[in-house]
Amino acid sequence: MNISEVGGKFGLSQDTLRYYERVGLLPRVNRTKGGVRDYTEEDCKWVEFIKCMRNVGLPVEVLIEYVALYQLGDETLQTRKELLIEQRKQLAVRLEEMQSTLERLDTKIDRYEQWTYAKDKLQRRPFN
Amino acid sequence: MNISEVGGKFGLSQDTLRYYERVGLLPRVNRTKGGVRDYTEEDCKWVEFIKCMRNVGLPVEVLIEYVALYQLGDETLQTRKELLIEQRKQLAVRLEEMQSTLERLDTKIDRYEQWTYAKDKLQRRPFN
DNA sequence: GATTGACTTGGAGTTAGCTCCAGGTGCCAT
DNA sequence: ATGGCACCTGGAGCTAACTCCAAGTCAATC
Structure with missing residues (x-):
């Protein structure tokens, strides 16, 4: 799935998706050889989760921390x-x-x- | 009641109270001869109401409109x-x-x- | 192989809602 | 009457969370 599909699916702009990824609110999305984002199913789940949490006002900062912790594995x-x-x-x-x-x-x-x-x-x- | 008392009572900073009044989120508060704000009971009710509404996320803009309408009287x-x-x-x-x-x-x-x-x-x- | 359109990046700009500041004034206690 | 404090005003600055932009690249189509 490319960025416009994901954006359309979850009602987020491409800019927002890129922003989220840039600041670490989403785990880094894989790119095609050409450098284009290619969202997996799991990426989409993250997008949906983050969208849901942002929707009810969880701060970006907190969610960034959550994602960072997640990426550190079971220790966290x-x-x-x-x-x-x-x-x-x-x-x-x-x-x-x-x-x-x-x-x-x-x-x-x-x-x-x-x-x-x-x-x-x-x-x-x-x-x- | 002066601004620091009102601020203390409702948990708003003096700057915020002045800002609210400045943008029309609160009806204009009367001043003493010296130019110092002197909040009436009704002023306080407004402060409390506005604080409550802001707390749950009603936009400042909308509340400004509400206050403006109120000041136009029963027509509104x-x-x-x-x-x-x-x-x-x-x-x-x-x-x-x-x-x-x-x-x-x-x-x-x-x-x-x-x-x-x-x-x-x-x-x-x-x-x- | 040139054009088109969607994507990329890094960085600048925007909006809402305060928050801070400088310079000034009035009032009260010494 | 002088020092200090709380208040005043207008305006600048700040934070969060996007949003927009310029310049560049790639892939597909004419």
Whole structure:
């Protein structure tokens, strides 16, 4: 698979894929004799994984470290696990924040619903 | 309340508060005769609201628009409501992404748990 | 064998969102 | 009234994460 196919498949630009590889966010992809990237199945799995993690905000820096550890082999299993646990923890925190903010927005929207509904009745306009 | 008190209360730097006000992310705060910001209760509510929304990733640009609409008065109730609904929608999407990614991480961590557990038994190391 | 188009690289540029700084002012305590 | 401190403003600088660009190469087609 070449870079445009992979980009198309995962919704990433070629520039982004090259950038990811350059900074070590993806393990180095093999080239054809001509120097063109030739993504294997495993490369694609990495791309998908990285995309997924970036999507929910894991920092590039952290993912670079994860990839680097991976490339060091089994010695780093424990460290990688801890890294993932830490990121999972932070993700859970953000998730909860988002959940409660979502509810807050719902409440707020509800109030808007009422105000716009009773708009012509000269309702007092509370905060926001 | 002055800027350092508000900053302390909500965990925002003075620079950030000034920046927020400068770009219109907060309604203009009144000054004392000396020119020093004097936050009212309502100002504080705005600060808290904005902080909360920024925390879950609503773009500054969008919040600026919301504040601007608010300042235009009741004419914009409908528009503001729609803005909130749109942001709520996007938040819900991200929330779901995060939820499934969290589960994915849990699965992955589980597998790490097993590998590190059975590490000395020369287990094969699968992808990641 | 010349042209075309997709790829390559290294490096510069961009965007969002702050964060820092210099130079200035007001207020309070000495 | 003078020193020190917290505040002010406008503007420059910074970080993360891309995104764009120029100049070059290769492979396939005319």
